[in-house]
Amino acid sequence: MLGYVAALKAVDEAVLTAIPSLERPVDLLGLVRSRETARSGRLGAYSYTVHGAGCRFLGDDGTEVDVDFAADGSEIFDLWRLRRYGLSLPEPVDVTDEELRSAVRSLRPPLREVRPDWFGIDR
Template sequence: MERVGAARDLVLGYVHALNAIDEAMRVAIPSLERLADVLGLARSRRISRSGQVGARSYMVHGAGCCFVYDNGIEVDVDFAADGSEVFDLWRLRRYGLSLPESLDVTDEDLRAAVRSLQPLLAEKRPGWFSVAS
């Protein structure tokens, strides 16, 4: 059960980091109503596809964006068609591996952790999760 607890802490850390990024990006880019708007701004060239905002860099990719803190912590997120932030087990593992004290958890433990965090988290489509609204 300790492994699932570590995975649960990892998921909560990811969600907390994602919320902090959302807040910082909206302060830095006033025209941003939600984090997903970064895609449209980058595609229309109103902001660069990659850059620095405070203590983190960002790089827009495909359907999402990867944020990297100065200390190397990586938070990669995709955006659903409705603009909600979605993530999968791969993104959660990458986040865990990027922590100063790297945390390598199995997909099985992450799946159990995500399940234990419902209704805080919702499965948007098979294998993709978001913070419930």
């Protein structure tokens, strides 16, 4: 779980470094919607694809970090995204929903449940 949080932080830094005009990572969606930036591309060590309410990042090492954005711009993720992250690691980790749910709930704070099985990071 904490690995996902660290990977998400690295993605955030890459986005904000690559596009200094952005205040928050969620602002990338606005650039795509206004057609100022492509729906997919490369930002630092990550390729990205914007989808619906979020973005999927793929690191040079194959690690996948997929995140959605809440209405307030905060980053949120569900069990599916956590599982995808675990399976994309150089040494894949495959766990059940219940194991993921238990691990996330044991990490309050810094994690919080924003709605059933969707989580955010207290910053």
